[in-house]
Amino acid sequence: MKDDVEFPTIKPLVQSVITAPDGTRCTIAAFGGETNWSLAPLRTATTAAQNQDFARKVGSALWGIGARRVFAPSPIEFNALVLEDTSVLREHISLLPGLVMQRNPESPADGTRLEEASDAGVFSAGGCSIFIAIFRKDMVFAHAGRDCVIDRTRVLSKGKRTGRKHRSVVDQIMHVLGVEKNSPDAREVHVWPVWSIRPEDFAHHLDAKNDVHRRYNQAAAEYLPRYFDERAVYRKDNAVHLDVPRIGQTQFMSYGVLEENIHFKHAYLHDDLPHTRGNEPNKRYLVAVVRNW
Numbered sequence: 001m002k003d004d005v006e007f008p009t010i011k012p013l014v015q016s017v018i019t020a021p022d023g024t025r026c027t028i029a030a031f032g033g034e035t036n037w038s039l040a041p042l043r044t045a046t047t048a049a050q051n052q053d054f055a056r057k058v059g060s061a062l063w064g065i066g067a068r069r070v071f072a073p074s075p076i077e078f079n080a081l082v083l084e085d086t087s088v089l090r091e092h093i094s095l096l097p098g099l100v101m102q103r104n105p106e107s108p109a110d111g112t113r114l115e116e117a118s119d120a121g122v123f124s125a126g127g128c129s130i131f132i133a134i135f136r137k138d139m140v141f142a143h144a145g146r147d148c149v150i151d152r153t154r155v156l157s158k159g160k161r162t163g164r165k166h167r168s169v170v171d172q173i174m175h176v177l178g179v180e181k182n183s184p185d186a187r188e189v190h191v192w193p194v195w196s197i198r199p200e201d202f203a204h205h206l207d208a209k210n211d212v213h214r215r216y217n218q219a220a221a222e223y224l225p226r227y228f229d230e231r232a233v234y235r236k237d238n239a240v241h242l243d244v245p246r247i248g249q250t251q252f253m254s255y256g257v258l259e260e261n262i263h264f265k266h267a268y269l270h271d272d273l274p275h276t277r278g279n280e281p282n283k284r285y286l287v288a289v290v291r292n293w
Contacts, residue, residue, distance in 0.1 A: 007096055009064025010057065013285070014270045017292070018263075020134040020190045026114070026141075027290045028130070028194055028266065031061045032273050037286035039072060039124045043105045048093045058286065059095025067120035067290050070101040073109040075123050078147035080164060082111040082140060082172040110169050111142025113176060114291040124284040127275030129196030129244050129267070131169065132289060133252075135177045135189045141289040142169050144193070146202075149247050150224070156216060158223045170251040179255065186256030193245035193267045195287065197275045203239040 012029035019025040031037055039058070041051035048055045062070055071086050083089070089102035089112070101122070111131075112121055121141035128145035142148070149170065153163025166172050179185045204217035221240040224233045232246035245267040252262055274280040 007063050008060050010061040012061070012065065013272055014195075015065065016266055018132060018192050018266070022137065023293065024134050024137050024139060025292045026132065026139065027065055027288075027292055028132070029065045029288045029290070030125075030195065030270065030273055030285050031288075032285040036283050037124050038284040039122075039286075042072075042093055042101065043074075043103065044091055045093050055093065055095050058101070059099050061286060062120055062122065062288055062290075063096060063099060065120075065288060065290050066118055066292065067122075067288065068099070068118035069116070070095070070099070070120045070122060071112045071114075072101050072103045072122045073112055073143075074103060074105050075108065075110045075128075075143035075145070075148075077108040078143075078145050078152075079108055079110065080148050080151075080166050080169040080172055081109040082142050082169065082176045083109050084113065084176050086112050086115075110144070110148050111140060111173070114139045114141055114289065117291055117293055120288055120290040122286065122288045125195075125287045126281070126284050127197035127201075127269060127273075127277065129248075130194040130287060130289060131173060131248055132192045132194060133173050133177060133189060135179055135185070138177055139291055140173050140176050142173055144169055144196070144244060144248060146242060146244060149244060149251065150220075150242075152216070155219050155223050158219060159226075168248075168251050170248055170255075174252075174255050181254070182256045187258055187261075189252070189255075189257045189261060191248070191252050191257060191262045193248050193262070193264065195269050195273070196244045196267060197277065198268050199234070199241040199243035199246075201275065201277050202242050202244075203237075203277075204242065205239045207238060
């Protein structure tokens with residue numbers, strides 16, 4: 001598609017530009033408002049054809065912020081997987097004439113590489129953060145919800161069992177970037193946690209009525225303080241509060257990423273965006289990371 005083609009565009013509710021010291025940069029944007037931006041109606045080309053108005057709306061939003069190739073991994077399993085090869089997203093969904101979103105609901109994942117200018121990574125969110133990492137012009141974006149950075153099985157078993165190969169999506173991000181733990185390269189990695197639910201809103205009540213939630217919350221209160229300081233995990237009013245950006249910071253720093261290279265300017269959720277612990281727990285906004293250069 002030629003860039004001089006014009007389509008109606010939609011203004012993001014929130015938009016900023018992130019720039020690494022070498023000039024590599026991306027635009028981050030969130031689309032909210034009255035629309036529920038859940039991408040569930042666009043799981044496949046077949047379901048997208050049945051929801052053409054919504055597909056065009058998503059396309060108009062992404063086109064307006066410079067997206068020309070769109071990757072939308074399905075983060076439904078919080079499996080901490082980052083795709084090295086975007087061809088895995090083999091389901092091609094037309095958003096606008098010539099603007100295609102690549103998905104694969106049969107291969108859930110939390111993130112991908114963004115290799116070229118105008119590549120976009122997108123997902124619908126309800127308070128889950130994004131981690132963006134840049135290393136020598138390599139860029140990775142990843143959905144970073146609680147269970148992406150913390151292995152739920154490890155929490156519930158208090159460290160006795162593991163539920164997946166990597167403890168955190170952070171491990172996968174560093175693997176895709178090709179940076180080994182405590183290597184000199186780690187000092188060149190720059191990370192941005194973006195738009196996480198705030199820890200004061202992310203209370204895990206130790207006396208929760210739901211048995212499943214109560215069991216997890218009590219295990220988290222015992223297990224997580226072994227690995228994270230009180231900035232990342234703290235107790236208040238019979239609840240444990242989790243700060244996902246700080247948890248990610250600890251994990252990146254364990255690889256040797258410098259604390260000053262983890263940038264918190266955009267770490268927490270904009271007040272106008274809904275989250276699962278708020279008044280509209282089922283509403284989703286659209287998150288997009290578009291590589292500019």
